Amino acid sequence: MTAVDSSAGSVDLFVSPMGRVEGDLDVRVTIEDGVVTSAWTEAAMFRGFEMILRGKDPQAGLVVTPRICGICGGSHLYKACYALDTAWKTHVPQNATLIRNIAQACETLQSIPRYFYALFAIDLVNKNYAGNPMYDEAVRRFAPYVGTSYQKGVVLSGKPVEVYAIFGGQWPHSSFMVPGGVMSAPNLADVTRATAILNHWKDNWLEKEWLGCSIDRWMEIKTWEDMQAWVNENESQYNSDCGFFIRYALEIGLDKYGAGCGNFIAPGTYLEPSLYENPTVEGRQDALIGRGGVYANGQHFDYDQMLVSEDVTHSFYSGSRPLHPWEGETDPLDPVKSREKGKYSWAKSPRYEVPGLGRTPLEAGPLARRVAAGAPNPGSHQDSDPLFIDMLAKLGPSVFVRQMARMHEAPKYFTWVMDWLSKIDLQGSFHTKPAELENGKGWGATEAARGALQDWIVIENGKIANYQVITPTAWNIGPRDSEGTLGPIEQALIGTPIKDMEDPVELGHVARSFDSCLVCTVHAYDGKTGRELNNFVINGMV
Amino acid sequence: MSSVLWLQAGACSGNTMSFLNAEEPSVVDLIVDFGLELLWHPSLGMELGENATKIFRDCASGERDLDIFVLEGSIIKGPDGSGTMDVFADRPMIDWVTELAEAASIVVAIGDCACWGGIPAMAPNPSDSTGLQFHKRERGGFLGPDWRSKSGLPVINIPGCPAHPDWITQILVALATGRAGDIALDDLHRPQTFFKTFTQTGCTRVQFFEYKQSTFSFGEGTRTGCLFYEFGCRGPMTHSPCNRILWNRQSSKTRAGMPCLGCTEPEFPFFDLAPGTVFKTQKVSGTIPKEVPEGSDHLTYMAHAAAARIAAPAWSKEDMFVV
Numbered sequence: 001m002t003a004v005d006s007s008a009g010s011v012d013l014f015v016s017p018m019g020r021v022e023g024d025l026d027v028r029v030t031i032e033d034g035v036v037t038s039a040w041t042e043a044a045m046f047r048g049f050e051m052i053l054r055g056k057d058p059q060a061g062l063v064v065t066p067r068i069c070g071i072c073g074g075s076h077l078y079k080a081c082y083a084l085d086t087a088w089k090t091h092v093p094q095n096a097t098l099i100r101n102i103a104q105a106c107e108t109l110q111s112i113p114r115y116f117y118a119l120f121a122i123d124l125v126n127k128n129y130a131g132n133p134m135y136d137e138a139v140r141r142f143a144p145y146v147g148t149s150y151q152k153g154v155v156l157s158g159k160p161v162e163v164y165a166i167f168g169g170q171w172p173h174s175s176f177m178v179p180g181g182v183m184s185a186p187n188l189a190d191v192t193r194a195t196a197i198l199n200h201w202k203d204n205w206l207e208k209e210w211l212g213c214s215i216d217r218w219m220e221i222k223t224w225e226d227m228q229a230w231v232n233e234n235e236s237q238y239n240s241d242c243g244f245f246i247r248y249a250l251e252i253g254l255d256k257y258g259a260g261c262g263n264f265i266a267p268g269t270y271l272e273p274s275l276y277e278n279p280t281v282e283g284r285q286d287a288l289i290g291r292g293g294v295y296a297n298g299q300h301f302d303y304d305q306m307l308v309s310e311d312v313t314h315s316f317y318s319g320s321r322p323l324h325p326w327e328g329e330t331d332p333l334d335p336v337k338s339r340e341k342g343k344y345s346w347a348k349s350p351r352y353e354v355p356g357l358g359r360t361p362l363e364a365g366p367l368a369r370r371v372a373a374g375a376p377n378p379g380s381h382q383d384s385d386p387l388f389i390d391m392l393a394k395l396g397p398s399v400f401v402r403q404m405a406r407m408h409e410a411p412k413y414f415t416w417v418m419d420w421l422s423k424i425d426l427q428g429s430f431h432t433k434p435a436e437l438e439n440g441k442g443w444g445a446t447e448a449a450r451g452a453l454q455d456w457i458v459i460e461n462g463k464i465a466n467y468q469v470i471t472p473t474a475w476n477i478g479p480r481d482s483e484g485t486l487g488p489i490e491q492a493l494i495g496t497p498i499k500d501m502e503d504p505v506e507l508g509h510v511a512r513s514f515d516s517c518l519v520c521t522v523h524a525y526d527g528k529t530g531r532e533l534n535n536f537v538i539n540g541m542v
Numbered sequence: 543m544s545s546v547l548w549l550q551a552g553a554c555s556g557n558t559m560s561f562l563n564a565e566e567p568s569v570v571d572l573i574v575d576f577g578l579e580l581l582w583h584p585s586l587g588m589e590l591g592e593n594a595t596k597i598f599r600d601c602a603s604g605e606r607d608l609d610i611f612v613l614e615g616s617i618i619k620g621p622d623g624s625g626t627m628d629v630f631a632d633r634p635m636i637d638w639v640t641e642l643a644e645a646a647s648i649v650v651a652i653g654d655c656a657c658w659g660g661i662p663a664m665a666p667n668p669s670d671s672t673g674l675q676f677h678k679r680e681r682g683g684f685l686g687p688d689w690r691s692k693s694g695l696p697v698i699n700i701p702g703c704p705a706h707p708d709w710i711t712q713i714l715v716a717l718a719t720g721r722a723g724d725i726a727l728d729d730l731h732r733p734q735t736f737f738k739t740f741t742q743t744g745c746t747r748v749q750f751f752e753y754k755q756s757t758f759s760f761g762e763g764t765r766t767g768c769l770f771y772e773f774g775c776r777g778p779m780t781h782s783p784c785n786r787i788l789w790n791r792q793s794s795k796t797r798a799g800m801p802c803l804g805c806t807e808p809e810f811p812f813f814d815l816a817p818g819t820v821f822k823t824q825k826v827s828g829t830i831p832k833e834v835p836e837g838s839d840h841l842t843y844m845a846h847a848a849a850a851r852i853a854a855p856a857w858s859k860e861d862m863f864v865v
Contacts, residue, residue, distance in 0.1 A: 024630050045618070045635075046627040047552050048668025052661070060815040063803065067661045070556025070704060096761065114562060118585060144586065145573045155570060158563040162790045169798035170789030171563070172556045173704055176800045178760055178821070183799040185762040187865050193792075332668060334621050335629075346627075426865040431761025463817045 025477060025516065029507065031498055036507075039486070039493035041477045043347040046316070050330040053467035058084060058436065058459045061467060062175045065455065068469060073172040074107035074164060075448035076469075078269075081177040083455040085279040087442025088179050090434040094273035096181030098420045099167050099430065101270045101289075102194075104446060105413045105420075107171065109160035109198075111449035111515075112410045113205060117142065117153035120403065120512050124248060126505040134248050141241065149241050152209055159201040163194040163417075181431030188426060195421055198414065206410055212240025215411040223390045227404075242407065249400045258399035258510040260492035261361055264368035265352055265475060267303055267445035267452050268292025270416065272381045273423075281305065281443045289416070290447060291382050293372035294362065296354045300375040305443050305454065307353040310470065314479040315348045322351060322359060322482070325456035325468035326441060349478040349487060350470050363488040364451030364475035365514060367397065367405040383412075399513040406449075406515070438462045448472055450515040473516040489514055544609040544718040547601055547642065548583040551628055551635045552662045552671050553615025556704035557653040558585050563790055564707035572711060576718055581608070595631050602641035610717055611646035613639060613674060616655035616662040617684040620670035627669045636684070639674075643685060647693045648717060649674065650700060652710060657699040657730075658683065658808040665814050675699070675731065679808040693722070699731040703805040708787050709736050730808065732781070740836070741802045742777035744785030745794070746863070751778070753854035754847045757799075764799030765861040771831065774823045776804035776812070778835035 026042040049068050053060055061080040066073035078100055085092060121142040129135050141149040161171035167184050168174035176183040186194075202215070211218050213236060221227050227246070230237055237243045249255065268288040271279075275287035285292050285303055292303035309322035316338050318331045333343070351359035362368070367388065374389030387408065391401050438461055445454040451472030458466040478487040486494075489511060498504045550558070562569055562585075569586065572578045580586060582597050600606035617636060618628035625634030643649050651674045654660035658673035673683040675697040681687040690696055700709050713733060716725060726734045742748060750756075750768035757767030769775035777785075780802055784794045796802055801821060804810050813819035824832040826840075834843040 024628070026629070044629040045552065046620075046669055047616070047618070047662040047671070049661075051666060051668045052664050056815045057817045057820040059820040060811075063811055063815060063820065064661055064664075067554050067556065067703065070554040070559045073554070073556060073559075093761070118562070145570055151570045154562065155565070155568045158565065158790070161563060162792050165788075165790035165792040165798075167798065169793050169795035169800045170784075172559045173805075174795060174798075174800060175803070176795070176798060181761050183760045183764060185765050185799065185863070187863055332621075332627075334624075335626050336624070429762055431759060431763070433759055 025511075027493070027507065027511065029493060031501070034498055036493050036496040036498065039490045040344060041347075041479065041487060041489050042345045043473075043477060046332060046335075046346045048330065048332060050328075050467050050469060051332075053464050056464050058087070058457070058462070058464060059178070060464060061455060061457065062178065065469060066173050066175065069471065070172045071111065072107070072448040072450065072453065072471075074103055074168070074174070075446050075453050077175060077177050078104045079444035079446040079453055079455050081179060082279055082284075082444030082446075083442040083457045084179040084444070085442070086281050086444065087440035087457055087459055088434045088437050089440075090180040090279065091432040092277055092279060093181055093429040093432055094277065095424055095428045095430045097271050097273035097276060098424050099182045099184070099186070100177055102417050102420050103164050103167055103177070104269060105417045106160040106164045108447075108449040109201070109410060109413055109417070110157050110164075110171075112157075112406060113153040113210070114157035115449070115515050116407065117147075117150045117157075118144075119515070121150070121245075123505050123508045123512065124252075126503065126508075128500050128503055128505050129252055132251060134244075134251055137244065138248055141244065149209060152205060153241075156201055156205040159197055159205075162197050166190050166194050178431070180434040181429075183431070185430045186424065186426065191421055191424055191426065195418070198417060198421075202414055206414060210241050210407070210410065212236040212238075212243060215415060218411050219415070222386055224394045227387075227391075246404070249403070254403070254509060255395055255398045255400040257496045257506065258402070258492050258513055259397045259495070260363050261488045262397055263294075263296040263354070263360055263362050264371045265294050265303070265362035265364050265452050266292050266368040266372040266447060267305070267454060268369070268372060269445070269447040275381070284445070286379065289381060289383060290369060291372045291375065291378065292445075293375050294352060294354060295368070295371045295375075296357055296360055296362070300372075301355060303372075305445065305456075308350060308454070308470065309353070309359060310348040310350050310468075311359070311481040312348050313482040314343050315345055316343050317348065325454075325470060326458055326466065328456065328466065328468035330468070345477075345479040347474045347478045349481040350475050351481055359481065359483075361478065361481070361485055361487050361491070362475060363514075364472040365402065365406070366409055366449075366451070367402045368451060369447055370405040370408065385412075399509045402513040436462075451475060476514045477516050489516065543577040543579050544714075545579045545581050545607055546610045546612060546714070547581045547597070547608055547646075548612040548614065549630070549635070549638065549642070550584050551613060551615035551630075551639065552618045552655055552669060553653075555585065555614070557614045557710070558583070560704040560707050561710050562707075564711045565791065567711055567715065572714065576715060578714065578718055581606075598631060598638060598642070602638070602645055604645055608642065608646045610648050610650060610714070611642045612650045612652055613656045614652045616659050616669070616671035617674060618662070618669045618671050619684070620668070623670070639684070643674070643689075643691070643697075646691060648695060648698065648722065649691045650698045650713065651675070652700050653705050654701050654703045654805060654808075654810055657701040660703060661811060664811060676808060679730075695722075696727070696731050698725065698727065698733065700736075701730075701732060701806045701808075702782065703810060706784070706787060706789060709733075709783075728781075732806070736783050736787075737781040737806065739781065739783055739786060740778060741780040741782045741784045741796065741804075741806075743783070745777055745796045746785075747796060750858060750862075752850060753858040754850045755854060755858045760799065765863045766859075769796060769799070769801040770823065772823055773801040773821050774819070775801035776807075777802040779833055780804040780807055782806040
């Protein structure tokens with residue numbers, strides 16, 4: 001309820017429940033002349049998983065970290081497992097890598113429609129757009145529960161994780177990936193059923209509802225012009241949810257704001273089975289199918305986990321300098337008392353030491369992955385896709401481009417999963433029993449649907465000496481650092497035009513375009529009078 | 543029509559994600575067909591602006607009828623009982639929970655965290671987390687052992703990490719269709735219809751358990767045997783319907799070769815995941831399981847096991863779940 005800055009001519013918005021994945025997010029926004037001029041994102045919930053893991057069994061992360069976030073639990077398991085693989089120097093049979101890839105990708109295929117319809121698209125039917133000629137059609141499709149597309153999208157989003165359950169027993173919260181492979185060994189019907197379920201999902205949602213064309217046709221799109229031509233190519237594409245979304249998004253200006261920092265981080269994910277039978281920290285990036293990379297100031301850089309650090313200057317933790325996660329600390333402070341010292345969030349501020357730029361906040365997520373996929377010199381096994389480099393050059397980053405990057409991954413990953421399913425050697429091995437080393441250091445990474453997710457583990461005397469997790473939400477919603485540099489969502493909110501102070505739906509679009517897993521509460525203040533204009537709650541995925 | 547308000551405290555949203563996997567009824571069916579009035583949910587619906595906070599306030603004050611209050615996530619009391627480690631809509635979540643629990647006809651805890659504290663309450667419990675009416679197996683929790691809702695019921699616990707969507711949806715439908723009286727609770731306030739049986743009930747490995755034949759390795763090793771002897775499977779000691787009502791309509795952890803972790807019981811995660819306890823059966827004298835199936839004892843178990851091994855047919859030593 002606190003107004004941040006009551007200087008004349010400005011209005012403060014304080015946003016609390018907005019949508020969630022790891023607790024609650026409060027957003028405070030300063031508005032001048034109908035445009036956001038500053039923003040503070042505050043993670044408002046603390047559970048202390050890194051402290052819980054200290055002193056526990058080395059494999060405790062396989063059970064505990066998926067519970068950090070139930071929407072990305074499979075991704076947590078995937079990277080926690082690779083952290084142990086690298087620490088214990090395991091051998092991972094190719095079959096096991098295929099199954100890990102399939103499971104990780106199926107979680108993301110679940111997330112794409114569930115996120116789009118249940119969280120993002122409901123803002124498209126906000127009453128602020130009621131005057132728009134396309135509004136009635138948006139409501140018919142996207143209205144919660146009753147919208148024709150909402151129903152199909154939300155219900156069918158459960159299908160890809162049925163495939164996860166075939167290999168992992170259940171979704172969410174399985175721990176079936178273990179150092180050296182996976183616990184399961186599928187039989188013939190497991191693979192054929194998985195194939196059939198995914199085909200059902202593709203036929204009934206991906207191609208029929210979302211694309212209005214074949215996956216192959218969509219994947220021919222290489223430029224922004226190609227995409228615009230695709231929309232107008234025929235009635236089916238024009239009227240598909242994707243075709244409609246592109247037209248509507250441009251109509252209501254989602255391509256005009258929410259740029260963010262324009263710098264990106266993607267550790268990448270999905271390993272080429274033959275290139276990663278003996279997982280190492282150093283060997284990972286070259287073995288990736290979905291490439292990693294950092295993109296800053298218009299330049300591509302190789303991804304190096306050693307350049308990551310976390311700053312707690314504005315976070316409710318003690319600590320005096322940025323630390324690499326292997327040396328990372330998690331010592332919570334009383335949030336009320338430490339507010340006096342300028343601290344305002346339970347999220348730390350992850351930063352990446354970009355060569356020549358210093359410690360830099362980076363945006364994580366599908367757009368970061370799509371940028372990495374457009375870097376030069378891909379390996380023959382690697383994703384190489386110029387589309388979003390082209391769209392960034394022509395449109396710049398925005399709510400719209402971020403959203404399209406996410407949706408573009410549905411047909412891409414579907415194709416990959418089908419390929420991996422076809423490569424499983426049912427007669428082969430799925431696990432190599434590892435030596436459980438008493439000491440070691442490991443790093444595991446992946447791309448959760450919403451971006452870079454990484455664990456750093458230090459094992460000493462057969463137990464966890466240190467465990468640090470950096471989630472995509474931390475990259476995106478992290479607060480200011482010691483230099484006062486804003487986090488990516490804080491930056492993305494700045495410049496957002498607010499048409500209706502009583503219902504600033506534009507803030508919802510920006511925050512939700514990052515798909516950060518937090519519920520947010522909003523308060524609006526008139527800076528001139530200090531009067532509270534408004535407070536509201538925007539929901540989301542936790 | 544029943545009104546439902548669903549909040550998340552110290553939660554990962556796993557129960558919500560699980561709930562969204564539901565079919566028959568799906569979330570859409572619950573609302574469109576069963577007339578469930580979902581007043582607010584963190585990941586569903588669209589109340590923006592004034593509306594959401596107003597809904598919470600009106601429900602808390604009694605201005606608006608609240609039939610069912612669903613809580614997901616642990617009750618975070620830290621630091622020092624202030625609850626400020628979990629702030630929601632401007633207040634410590636514990637303040638909302640206190641008022642909404644008093645106002646609702648029925649209170650439902652979904653998932654281990656809300657039932658008994660769950661993983662956040664694991665040592666050293668940095669957030670001072672607890673459950674609504676239990677702390678682990680101890681009665682009390684946040685609301686106290688004698689607390690009853692307006693309808694006279696204690697908190698209904700639907701545990702699991704996460705709870706299966708059917709355990710959630712079928713209870714909601716039962717409450718919404720006037721069958722609250724048919725919901726018999728066990729000592730831990732769990733609906734017996736789901737939690738009387740064991741995780742092992744319906745497990746495809748139960749024949750291997752019968753003849754004391756073990757799985758010896760993960761991966762292809764799980765094509766045969768039972769996970770109880772070497773991999774710490776808690777199926778015979780855990781109450782759940784995981785092998786009666788399959789997960790994602792497809793499988794279960796034990797069917798897929800993963801040992802049951804006992805996540806519908808208040809002690810989960812067992813042994814606080816101390817070194818040497820994860821995916822490993824705890825044994826006495828190097829061979830005998832420290833914990834034997836519920837209701838048995840070591841002597842009876844050993845006699846039974848010896849006889850069972852003698853009786854074991856040849857097929858029980860071969861792969862069963864073959865390509």
